[in-house]
Each structure stands twice: as C-alpha cells, then as structure tokens.
Amino acid sequence: MSTDTLTPGLVRINYRKVIARALADELATDPTVVFLGEDVGVAGGAFKATEGLKDRFGDRVRDTPISEQAIVGTAVGAALMGLRPVAEIMFADFAGVCFDQIVNTLAKYRYTTGGQAKVPVTIRMSNGAGSGFGPQHSQAAENWFLNVPGLKIVVPGTVEDLYGLLRSAIRDNDPVLVFEHKNLFALKGEIPAEPDDSFIVPIGVADVVRAGDDVTVVATQQMRHRAVQAADLLTAHGISAEVIDPRTLVPFDMETVRASLAKTSRLLVVQEGPPDGGWGATLVARTAAENFELLDAPPRLLACDPTPVPYSGPLEDAWLPDAQRIADAAERLVDY
Amino acid sequence: MSTDTLTPGLVRINYRKVIARALADELATDPTVVFLGEDVGVAGGAFKATEGLKDRFGDRVRDTPISEQAIVGTAVGAALMGLRPVAEIMFADFAGVCFDQIVNTLAKYRYTTGGQAKVPVTIRMSNGAGSGFGPQHSQAAENWFLNVPGLKIVVPGTVEDLYGLLRSAIRDNDPVLVFEHKNLFALKGEIPAEPDDSFIVPIGVADVVRAGDDVTVVATQQMRHRAVQAADLLTAHGISAEVIDPRTLVPFDMETVRASLAKTSRLLVVQEGPPDGGWGATLVARTAAENFELLDAPPRLLACDPTPVPYSGPLEDAWLPDAQRIADAAERLVDY
C-alpha cells in the first residue's frame, strides 16, 4: 500500500475513483474501446465510479436499459465487429441474470467457432461483503465462474492493481471478468498522474505482498488486507507469514505459490465466500496434488461460512474471517 | 446394476423412462406435487422421459413457454403457497438462463426471510457429455452451484438411484437440483412394479459401489461406471480399488469417504467437467484438510480438460476420462 508522502509524478486516489481513470486512459489510448452499462454515463455510475467519461468520450460511453443479458450480448456482438467493449454489471450478484451470456456465449465463443472469433470483452462488476448490502448484493461471485474455461478472472485488491489490471483486461484479446471489491472503495493508493504503460499489471501474475518463512497465506481483495494484519499479529508470536495475493484467479500463478511453499511447507488459503466450489478449494486441491511432497501440514482453506451473506452487522462481521481468525488458523498450521 | 433375470415384484426399466415413473409415483402420492416445463406435458418431454403424465394428472402437469426464468420463479411462488413443484430445465446448460432465479431467489429464500419460507422446489435437468451435443448442451452444470448454500444437489448414476433420489428430492422441504445424465439414458435397472417407499434413496448418503483396499475412487454418473470398469482393469494388476458414488454432492457424505480412506490411504476423484471449481476439487481440498493424516499419497483429481465440451467424436471422447485413464491414475497413486 501507499505512503502518505506523495511520490513525484504520482497521484493519490481511491479504489473507487481509480476505475474512471483506468477506463479513461484506455478509452483515450484505443479508439475501439467502448463502455456500456446501467447509469454509467450521464449519471456517472451507481457508485460514481465512472464520472466524467460520458462528457469526455460521448457516444462511446452508453447508458443502457436494465437488461443485463442484452448488455453482455451486445458487448459480445460489438467485440466480434472489432470493438473492445467494457460492460459494467453494477453488482456482481446480477451476473446471475446474465450468467448464460457470460458462460455459454462469451466464454465459449472462441472455442465453439474453432478459433474464428476473438471476443475482447471486459466485464466489470462490484463484488463482496462487509458493507451491509444483504444476501443478494454481497456475493463473491468470482467463484461462480471457475468451472467455465474461456474466461479470465481478475480480483484486484489494491488501487494500483485495480488500475493496472483493468487496463490489462481491456487490452486482452480474451474475455476478462474484473471484480471490484466494494468494501475496498475507500482504500487509497498511487497511480501515475499521466497515463503510463509501465503501471499496467499483467494478468496471471501473483504478488508477494509480504515475505515470510513459516507459513504461506494466499488471499485476495479484502482478505488480502486482513491477511497482512494477521501477519502482523503473527510476528508477535514469532511466526513469519508470507502473504501472497494471486490477483488473477484464472489463469492462476501456481509457480509463485509453489516457490513460497518450498520455503514454508505450509499453506493457508483465505477466501471470501462459502467454502465449496470456490477458488480456495481449487488451490488447495491443486497444491495437494502437485506439491504434496512440499507440505508439512494439511493445506487449509479458511473461508466464510456455508450460508448466504447475512445482512445484520453482527452476523455479517462474524461471517467474514477477520485478522485474528486468520492468524489463529496460520498458527495452528505452524504448530501442526 | 441389475441382473438379467427379473426379481419378482420388480420391473426392468431404463434410466430415461424411470423419470416418468418416479414423477408419477410422487404425483399419485401427494396431491400438492405439480410439474411444469417446456413440452413436458402433451408431448411427453423432449426426451420422451415424461410421457403419460399429462394424461394421468391433467392440470397438475403444465407445458410452459420457452421462459426458464419464469419456470423457476413460478415454481418458487407456487411452493410458497403450499405446492411441491417439480420444474424441468431441458438441458442443464440452460440453467445459465435462469441462474439468477436458482441462485438468488430459490437458494436464498429461506435464509433471507429468516426461515419463514419453505421452498420445496425440485429442478430436474439433463446434464453431461458423451453424446455429441456440443459445447452448449453437454455441460456438467452441477459444478456451477457448489458455492451457493441453500441448494441440495443430487447426481444419480443408476436407475435405482434416479428413481429413489428423485422421489426423495420431491419430498424434501429444501430446494433440490436433480441432474439426470443423458449419456446414461439407455442404462437399465430394476424398480418396484408398484410404488414402494422402501426404494426411496435418502439424500446425502453415498454408495460403496465396490469394496476394495488399495485405493478409493470417488465418481458420479457416467464416471462411476467407468470407475467400476477401471476397478476391473486394476484387478488384473493386483490392485483392489474401492469405488464410491457419493450420489449427492450437497450435502456431501464425507464420512463414507473417510471410512474408505482409513482402509486405502489413497484418494482418486474422477469428475466430469473441467477441473477448477468443481466438486472434485472441493472433495480433494476437504480431504487434504480433514484427513491429511490418513493419506499416503497426494489426493488426486482426474477431471476433464480445461476446455468447453468439443463436438467432434474424437475430441469429445478424449475429453472424457475413460476406464484406462482412471486405472492408470489409480495405479500411479498406489505406486506412489
């Protein structure tokens, strides 16, 4: 994360507002980039995350009806004709409404046509719990798409990663789902004052957020930040945790995790969302199969409870693993 | 599986036709059971799996427009008013179209209302590859729903299990997704000539299909049958494989798997569909976390390739693990 004194050439900006910056930089760079979604234009977005784009880019930024299936399908069709559409689905939970378009149309287009079709569509969605939005507006919906080859999935956890990965996503020739965690909207970070390609973050490369020797903690988005807090707590117990943020779920950077396990021999995956069928279980399973001999303790998934996201504060707070629970789980692995 | 000589009181019937029998038996038993879907009534179903029901049960069996969202939502609404609707989604792939209704409405209704609502909806869908239906009609869509608490998921692999689990599903007070594997339609089995409650198969109970000591192979539906063939191949190599069919994915019968691992110390999960985010990875992860000390070899997931389901025969055949690949994977575990 960023410091309080500003580096020259950089601007300080929050996770919510960096979205418009990343979009603007790509819209300005590439005339084939277009952007559509509900209230994204004139109103500047439901979260005011896309303000100013309509004024600056006119017809290339379009407000749509409340028609998520049409939004995704339209993005696909436009992509086939040479554009690079970015579609906003306001809350990731609404991906349920256009799941078919994402899973059966977008993800499979290239394959089904034997490689004829290139579908460079980016879908931006706000995901995640912790803000009291209740069961239908708080899901970690990235876990719905793991079994669907053809998509790339990015889950930026910092301002810098959101900026760099969103730009990468738009430039990518494959469909990319970008999940923006709404409980990180106020998080601050630093990006270049002027568009600068060196701040683009490649898809598929994990970030070793904190180096350590005793246990590897893999976490994304708000769990990444809690994992760092947990690492602080663990230091007091003489435990040195390595925190890895994969940043991309598909394709997954197994190599960085493997290299870490070669040091630590212990894996804790902290995943937002219920435990079954998520990326956490997938990572644990791959690790168990591919890196069994590296492990000195059972690889462990710490996820949310197997329930929908409850609304009430005390329930939602308990549902999300906090730093203490992460630290405890890591400590148990080290003590194994 | 069944023998060629018919047991008295039993009838021999195939996997496709047993669907109408199970539905008829429940419709006859409970007047609140109703059934809706596209072409399920007058036409007897796209696979002729529901023939005769409309004639016998009249208005309680309804043909719908091609409107999957309305089909599921209507089932939910009817369930709230005291009915036990069974909805057919013709191909499981079309669950994409009504994913929101299944995931956000049906699965969460009870929770969101704090337990006020009981939603005894059964959704029947034909899933699976192997028949040349191509990328949008061949998916193992059961893997899309694992991260969604509130649903039960059953995946019967025999005529007896389909009969018994479909009846259980309809009687269950929670939403149940029933996946009927279309590449098993011709499989034969035996069920009672007259409705008989002792043939009901409970949800959440695995079946030890074949006992063995050296390796535990867990597989469902067509993979279960290939696993049994693989066990035969392994016998020739002096390896004794235990084959477990979980039959239900949610809730999952971990106890039966654990008991088997206590004997074999080796786990091979064979799962139809791409590897990431599926029930296979979930089982491997749970086993690694919960039963690490039982394992003498890395728990292994043998899944299909990380691609959509290809249409062409040689491609689709290669995409699905066959008995030889299963046997080889099991043998490698035993040799570990």
Next chain:
Amino acid sequence: MTTATTDAATREQLLDMQRRMHEIRFFEDITKDWFSRSLVRGSTHLGQGQEAVSVGVTSALREGDTTTCTYRGHATVLAQGAPLDRAFAEILGKEQGLCGGKGGSMHLTDLSVGALGSFAIVGAHLPVSTGAAWAAQLLGTGAVSATFFGDGAANIGTFHEAMNLAGVWKLPVLFVLENNLYGEYSPIATTTANTDLRVRADTYGMPGIRVDGNDVEAVLEVARQAVERARAGGGPTLIEAMTYRQSGHSRSDPAAYRPPGELDEWLARDPLLVAARRLGELGVSEAELDAVRDRAQETVRAAADRALAWDEPAADRRFDDVWETR
C-alpha cells in the same frame, strides 16, 4: 387517467387508507434519518410519494391474497399488513426483525400477512407472483397475487416471461407498474423504446390500465376491477400507476438529474394532499385529518422505539435457516 368515483371508497375506507399512507410516510422518515445518521449500514430505497399505489392496491385485496415487491418495498409490505416494529427491526438488523435481521431493508417479508417478499434483483419477483397465482388457480382458492415493480424493471427479461406466462395461463395476477419516470437515475425515455408502457399489456393478451398513482381512490378502483376479473378467472391485468419518487434512488443519491420544477409539481400532487383534499370534500375536518396524522406519527414512533430497544442477533444465528434439513 381513470377518475375516482365516490362509490369507490367510503369515507371510512379513505380515512383508513390515509392513516396507512401516513404511517408509511413516517416510517420512511425515520428510516431515512437512521441511514443519514449511519445508524444502519448498507443502503435503503425510499418510496415517499408513491404510497398511494401500495395502499390503494392492497386495499382491494382480501386475506389469502399475496404481494411481492422490490427493494423499494417498505410501502407494499406495510400496506399488506406487516407490523411496523418488526419491519423497523429488520432494517436495524435486529433479532426480532421480520427476517431475523438476515434480509434487511431490501428484503422485508412477512408470509403471515401474504407479503411474500421484497426482492433486490430487478424483476426477479414477477415470476414468483405468477407462481403464487398458479397455485391459487390449481388449488381453487380464488386468491389473487399483486406484484409491484418499476418502469425500469419493465425492460428486463423476467418481466416479459412472467407477463406472457400469466397471460397464456390466465393467472390471477395484478402487475402493478409503479411508473415513477426514472430507473435509478435514467429518465425512462433514455432506456425504453416506447414509453407508453401500458400498451405492452396487449402483447400479453391482458388489459392495461393507466391510473393516477397519487390518487389512492383511483388506484383502489382500478385494482378492484382487476381483482374481480382475476378472481372470476379472467386472468391478469397490467396497472400502470403514474407516480413520483420524491427522494433520490437510494441513500447516497441527491437526485440532481431531475429537471427544475419537476419535484415541486409532484409535491403539489402528493398522495397525502390529494387524499386530504378529497376527505375535506367528504366533510372531514382539518382537525380530524390532523388527528389521523398525529396518531400515525405516534404509532410509528412507538414502533421505532420498540425496535431500537430490541437486541441484535447472536452471531451464531447466521448458521440457521440455510436448509431445513441437512
């Protein structure tokens, strides 16, 4: 616009509807206050100015009839008879909340009064009401389902599927389109090819009636006709109630996109004023009207106080209510 007739509602009934509209208005005043003071997390969606639609339609219903509505559903759920205190408690995330605190403002539900649910996914509830109506048709209960949704929701797939299904099965459904001229922030003409939404009813083989949604008597009257038709097996009706959302879309929206003067025009046609004027014509005194209002305020305040005093749920209540058996 259909005009209200004197026969459509007795003085008593109108007074009662006025009381309920006042209660809902006060309920949302307090809710707004709680949110603006960050006493509550998440978001809320006020329907102030639209109360006459829910109160009018539910007044045409009888026991056994049901409603579904949106995240902007306080009015519908309260009009259908959910208790004020437990509705407040749900918004506060309390144990005694209608949904035990699991749903919140966007999910108020009270099955005991036929308020089948508030839905946070635009359009998701329309087929649920279709299903409740199908059950009524099959069971022969004569019950009717009313589903409330916005002008923006008329562009989503479920609207189309539910309307067609109800039309072809002749289900007893009232599709109550609360046309408040905006989606979240988008004026209807920017998102809707033909803004005369009522004509869509034709394509689904049902009558479409436009009504002044700020005139509770007028709403009651068209709802009564639609209910009668539905109970008699005549099938569904689309009621397009023209109304206005006096606040922004949600807690964070100042509604700066509204053209100047628009709000004032609609405030002058506030449903509480419209009903008060009518009650005046029917001989109800100012003092009586004030008393109705003051009693409503009293009732709502007392309910809010009760809700505030209740406990939050214990953290492990989050595990309950996922499955009945597992």
Next chain:
Amino acid sequence: MTTATTDAATREQLLDMQRRMHEIRFFEDITKDWFSRSLVRGSTHLGQGQEAVSVGVTSALREGDTTTCTYRGHATVLAQGAPLDRAFAEILGKEQGLCGGKGGSMHLTDLSVGALGSFAIVGAHLPVSTGAAWAAQLLGTGAVSATFFGDGAANIGTFHEAMNLAGVWKLPVLFVLENNLYGEYSPIATTTANTDLRVRADTYGMPGIRVDGNDVEAVLEVARQAVERARAGGGPTLIEAMTYRQSGHSRSDPAAYRPPGELDEWLARDPLLVAARRLGELGVSEAELDAVRDRAQETVRAAADRALAWDEPAADRRFDDVWETR
C-alpha cells in the same frame, strides 16, 4: 401479407435464389440421411420448408452485413455464403469443418462471410446481433445485422431485452422471426398469450411487418425496405415471416402432434414450388428449372463427398482455441 412485386427481384435474381434454396434443401437431405444412418452423433434441426426466409433476407444484404441464427441454422449460414463442404465437414466433426469440428450442426459459423454464429441456447443470439449493429452505428460502417429466431424464442427474456435496446438506440437490426407455428412440439397458441407476434414491434418502437415466408420474393422485398431504413439510421424492424417446418423438431421427432392435413397444405406452398411457379410466369422453362435443381444437387453432392473424405481432428486439437493467450 405483403405481396411480391415484379420489381422486387429480377428474373436472374430469382433464379439465383432458387438455386440457393435448392442447395440448402439438398444439403439438409444429406444431413438428414447421415443422422438417420447414425453417421453423425448428437442432434440436428432441419429447416426444410423455411429456406425462403434466409435466402430472401440475406439477398437483401451486402458485404459487411452480418447474420446470427439458431441451432436450426443451416439455411441462414449457407445463404449468407458459407461454403457447403466446410459446413458439411463441421456437421461431420471434421478438422476442415467451419469450426474445426468443435461446434457441430448447432454452431455453424463463418465469420469471413459475416455469418457470426449459430446458437444452441434459444434467444441468446439476439443481443449479439444488437451488438454487431451497435458497432456498425459507432463505426459508421452502414452495416446491418439480421438475426433469425423462432416463434418460441419470442417468449424468452433476451428477445425482450434485445428488441428494446435496439429500439431505444435505433440500431440497424432486422429481427427476423421465423414463425413456423411450433416451438419444439408446442403449438404457438399454447405458449403465447397474444399470437399476433408482429404487434410486439409497437412496444419496442419499431415497425413490424408480416410476410409470407414461403415466398422468397416477398421476403426479399420487405427485407430490402427494412435494410434501407436501417442503413438510413431509421432503426430496427421486426419481420414476422410465416412459414412451416416440414420435418420434426430434431432428428428424433416424428412430429405426430401436427393436425392432419396441415403438412400437406404447407407442402403445396413449398418455397421451391412457389418460386418455380413464379419463374414459370417470368418465362423460365421447366427444363431450365430442372437444370438449376440438378446442378444444385450436383454441387451439394460433390461438397458432401469432399467433406466425407476429410480427416477427423487429432484428439489434442481439443486444447486449442479456449483462450488466445494464457
């Protein structure tokens, strides 16, 4: 019904359309034969009897225009210009197939001729054509998108969403509804509240035109008008082409649900007969017509033979084409 005018198509053009209809008919004869002999796995959906719709509409298009269609899409994809042999090869799952054997009968696609795809999910392609039209509008290419779908598809959510979006954005789309009176097996009246599907166009702010879908000249004429309107920025059109599926829904369907006599009536109005009669009026001899037919048969047979001789893909080709980079 709009009637064809002599101006609408020259004799040459009609002869050419007749040739293409014959080719499509023979193409499906062979496909049917392969499936009935289980030379091919999976399923296929024949559109025999409906050829005039695809041939008529695509004849109104120019280079750069695009189509999308359904699993019942052989006609559209071939009419749009995909090569017969590679289309056959795709159905056979051959390496040389249009999609390398990955898609099959339900997914014939040839981007090089603007055949953007055949879709196996009912309604999924409508918004894709909307998107292609949006690109044309933004890029100012003047290109038009035609999307073909059935009467049953008119009841699914994407139909509604795509029609409304195209209407409000005034996109250059031809929504070509092939009304063949049935979904899979369900007659339209059992699934559709108002079977006059053309009127739906009104609710989406676009013209709706019904045309005799078995008269290729008539189809061409209305398509030309719609294309002209679309290119001029006038927005989308709904064309409801009344036609008939001469076979069952898919390989396994004997179509026993059809009332007696219905098929015969429609066979008497077979698009090949209609066009032949018209060509006769225009002075084309029987012998010339026979020659057109025979040449078409020849062409198609030769294409089938080429396709049969091609190789199946190597098994590891299944790993290609999932992602461009990974």
